[in-house]
Amino acid sequence: MLALASAILLAGCVPTNSTGSPRELTRPAAPSQEIPDPQNPAWVEQTAERTGIPERALEAYSSASIQLAELMPECGIGWNTLAGIGATESRHGGYGGATIGPDGTVSPAIVGVPLDGGEGVAAIPDTDGGAFDGDTEWDRAVGPMQFIPETWSFYGRDGNGDGQADPHQFDDAALSAGVLLCERGGDLTTDDGWNTAVLAYNQSLSYANTVADRAESYAASTSTATE
Template sequence: MSSGLQKTLGCGCSAVLAVVIVISFVGWALSLMDNVAPSRQLEQIPADVPPARGEVVPEIDIEAAGRTSQHLGFWAEPIAIDTGISPQALMAYGNAELVARKLWPNCNIAWTTLAGIGQIETRHGTYNGKLFGGSSLDENGYADPPIVGVPLDGSPGLAEIPDSDGGKWDGDTQFDRAVGPMQFIPESWARLGLDANGDGEANPNQIDDAALSAANLLCSAGGDLSTPEGWTTAVHSYNMSNQYLLDVRDAAASYALRQPAI
């Protein structure tokens, strides 16, 4: 037998063995699946505008010292399991709804709308645009690492917004960049940013501050978000895109059903 033929037969045997191993593994895996509970069947998302309000946010003392959102942990944790939103983000959205109810009583903003925007902007402080190494919200509600967008330098598809904060929030002294879990431009943050975690500073990287400031933006633009017109105007103030509006609506409606955004 020639050495060439031996090599050929050797490779053939290896290939056959590999196929046998794969088939065996697949069979073993399928046998295990018989004992696994079926995946959750998600409900169809309603097309209502505005989307439903979702689980009622319980009353807490929003004027207490410190980070009041933490008093919503008992409410957020079971919803987090069902929706895939972190408790840190859910507490911030719920807290923002309660504070907005006092500051802008005619706005009627719901935490689900804020969560819809948080999903599309940064997946609740976890998407930072990098292929490897996403962000997460730490125990104090800060995105780690901080989430900073591309320079708004007038490139195709981008507005041109010169630096407005000396690079304080975005690290860019030439152009503004969107910052934090709710992706605020520093120029907008200077007008709309609010302190919600009780540390005396409005910081776009902190989810409580970012969520309440997003409510400020939406309520200022839309008026009454319980109406289709008000909700549409408010969301368009965040991003003048009909696809963006539909994406936010669908995410918010899914969260109202206590299920992940589809």
């Protein structure tokens, strides 16, 4: 379920049909101990081939996990969790035919429906003057990790070191998503921490299970390839 279709990401709207229960999957159950290395073209190419994740998106997820290991070492978030969210939110930045440029900018910009209080969405009047979402009346979820501008104002981080935080730039978006998850969940190597974090990102059990399934699949792909 894409946040752009449902527009419930961090909007405080809880779906009424959610079933199932999320479970921990911040890192594979039987990891290969392979350390992600976004600066290593061989690692990026091989992992992208195994998982089906675009190389530039994979660089953003893995770089964010490395930065977070230094900034918030108590969190323990895995790159595969970020990838699971990116896949669910925007198809790794490919929703609607969008592509990721070499600099990590996703274009055309991925922008969700207006959060105008209609069916299935919260009412969030414009908070960014349309700077990120092009809407001066209502906020909309934006970018490959589908941040609402109001939430971006709290969690937006500069992931690529260019001096600005842009939700449409993949490195920035991935690191910011990780910061949000870590702050909300604490220790994401525990069931409670992971579940709390992902449900803070999107208040849907079915969403959390989808992210978990995808994170598990990515972890299994990399683990199996090295066994």
